Amino acid sequence: MEENATSTRSVLEVLSRMTASRERTTSGGDEGHRSEFERREDGPTANTTENATAEGIEPELDDLLARVEETLPYDDVSFDEALIKANLDEVLLVLIALHGETHGKQLLADLSHGFDASLSPGTVYPALHDLEEEDVLSMHAKVQTKEYSIADEEYVHETVERTMVQHLSFGLLLYAFLERQ
Numbered sequence: 001m002e003e004n005a006t007s008t009r010s011v012l013e014v015l016s017r018m019t020a021s022r023e024r025t026t027s028g029g030d031e032g033h034r035s036e037f038e039r040r041e042d043g044p045t046a047n048t049t050e051n052a053t054a055e056g057i058e059p060e061l062d063d064l065l066a067r068v069e070e071t072l073p074y075d076d077v078s079f080d081e082a083l084i085k086a087n088l089d090e091v092l093l094v095l096i097a098l099h100g101e102t103h104g105k106q107l108l109a110d111l112s113h114g115f116d117a118s119l120s121p122g123t124v125y126p127a128l129h130d131l132e133e134e135d136v137l138s139m140h141a142k143v144q145t146k147e148y149s150i151a152d153e154e155y156v157h158e159t160v161e162r163t164m165v166q167h168l169s170f171g172l173l174l175y176a177f178l179e180r181q
Contacts, residue, residue, distance in 0.1 A: 056106065057098040061114040084117040088127050090163045091115070093156045096137065101149040103142075104128060 069077045084091055095110045096102055104125055111117045111124070128148055131137040138151040150156055 057095070057110065058113055060098055061095075061110065065114060079115050079117070081115075081117045081119070084111065084115050085119065085123065087163060088119070088123070089131060090160050092124070092127055092131065093136070093150070094160060096148055097150050097153075097156060101140070101147045103145040103147050105145070107148075 065077070091111070092107060095107055095114075099106070104121065107128075108119065108121065108124055111119055128137065128139075132139045132148070136150070136152050136155050137148045140147045140149070
């Protein structure tokens with residue numbers, strides 16, 4: 001860890017403030033109480049579909065990952081490939097939302113670049129097909145590829161938020177255990 005790294009406790013304090021701030025914002029609170037992380041959501045990456053340029057979403061994905069690294073008290077944040085596989089639907093939904101519309105080959109490249117995950121097409125394409133069958137994604141057949149886009153934004157938001165809460169809750173459980181030591 002860095003010498004001046006944020007402590008785990010301060011990360012939890014930031015998350016608590018963000019949660020309280022979000023509750024105030026959604027219940028009509030004022031803009032001044034929003035966290036820096038939340039205010040950034042209104043910045044250049046707020047409308048992700050417009051930001052998916054010819055260079056792809058790499059700069060935006062890098063920015064999101066940098067925010068995670070800034071918040072956590074560790075020099076290098078990485079994701080185990082098993083974690084990415086276990087949360088593949090959510091990761092794919094986030095990547096597709098960032099792109100606006102994309103194809104499987106690009107998603108495989110994004111998984112490799114952003115998460116250092118070398119998943120096979122035999123893992124990713126069935127997940128895409130399942131999400132399409134569940135009417136979460138729309139598929140548009142192109143000449144040599146299939147393009148996927150989000151069909152049910154509300155479902156995506158709820159699913160990603162539910163997964164986030166589960167992971168944060170589990171992390172807090174682990175933190176509570178470590179505090180006892």
